[in-house]
Amino acid sequence: MLFSIWGLIYLAKFIMPKTKKVSENKTALTTVDTSKSVWAHSLFTDYDVDLFLVGKHFRLYEKMGSHLMNVQKTEGTYFAVWAPNASSVSVVGVFNNWDRSTHPLNKRWDKSGIWEGFIPKVAKGEVYKYFVKGFDESEHLKGDPYARKWEHPPQTASVVWDTDYSWKDKSWLAKRAKLNALDQPISVYELHLGSWERDPGNPERVLTAREVAPRLVSYVKEMGFTHVELMPIMEFPFFPSWGYQITGYFGASSRYGTPQDLMFLIDALHKENIAVILDWVPSHFPGDRHGLYEFDGTHLYEHADMKKGFHPDWKSYIFNYDRPEVRSFLISNAIFWLDLYHADGLRVDAVASMLYFNFSREDGDAATNDQGGPENFGAIKFLQDLNVAVYGSFEGVQTIAEESSTYPGVTHPVHAGGLGFGMKWMMGWMNDTLKYFKVDTLGRKHHHHQLSFSMTYA
The missing domain is CATH 2.60.40.10 (Immunoglobulins)
Structure with a gap:
């Protein structure tokens, strides 16, 4: 379930100017040793x-x-x-x-x-x-x-590839700001593109995004959903991970065809006024030798301190959000999918694991910040910069935090100390509600606060 507050239309007013394309090098060499x-x-x-x-x-x-x-x-x-x-x-x-x-x-x-x-x-x-x-x-x-x-x-x-594509969603983009606004009703259909439908003649073959498009568009439209959320479609090596362990952040997974095949699917959904949310994973990455881990022989993208740079549950590596070049990499990646693939929103995965050094760690096995606390200040600043950049660059997009802790102000504006997300997955509300209904009917009157507790920190 999605949760939004404060009607974050403020974002258009309180953020940096839209990111601009930087011109090519005017001082490039005019003579080349061929x-x-x-x-x-x-x-x-x-x-x-x-x-x-x-x-x-x-x-x-x-x-x-x-x-x-x-x-x-x-x-x-x-x-x-x-x-x-x-x-x-x-x-x-x-x-x-x-x-x-x-x-x-x-x-x-x-x-x-x-x-x-x-x-x-x-x-x-x-x-x-x-x-x-x-x-x-x-x-x-x-x-x-x-x-x-x-x-x-x-x-x-x-x-080596290009991302050339002749988009036909101009009409959708013109009205996206209204249809994808925070005060509009939203009904999201989440799916894993690689298993939603297979080739009937060969169930082992994953269909391309272009092949899936007609059936998916028809089904989503028939069921009355306003949004489709695609589990990660960036390149990943291990299929059972569902795409949540990414090695190619800027590459549409070859399992689903070419980049243009994915663009075709998004274009087809837009033609029917269906918005597209992409799951995005800036929280961790796997240690496959061809990937980001120890890219130049050093801990370049990840922390050298494994109390900060390694996730014990997922056996993956955590980005070094304190490093400016890494922040440029990640925010550029978010902008990339919104820009070149016309995505209408990003659902940011595992935000709680980014916010806290002690996430899923035993006592004594976690790093602390310079004030002795568990909060990862670098990650907090990164998420704020991310939301400022996204909302400042595109009209009508949304960012959604998949955040399971009680961290305050996830959807509050950055200028007020919040993280600046447009919406938040109400995972805390879900867990509190399940606990509430486990209580005997006669005793529930003492637990009504559990149903509204999430309002205090969203």
């Missing part, structure tokens, strides 16, 4: 780097990752990856027989820790990874954190 296997080229301006380093670059997907382009009248792909503690980074793939020595990227001359370069003739559909050598000479074969497409699991390489 004799090299990797040409010097950059999409980054000094302003990009400054924003990135302070955690305020919210459109990194326009710069990082792989980008098809034409340089010096030559088609190819530009690559950029953050690996500040690496001694070298090269691109490997089928195009160079996975040779680690032939296509080294250039480390930027500034303090950004970004490696980049343009490789001629690398075309759409090429599979690749980054070969990262750590400062201690350790070797790591990594997927691209910003890849927009991945190989089908169990293969783990990234794929």
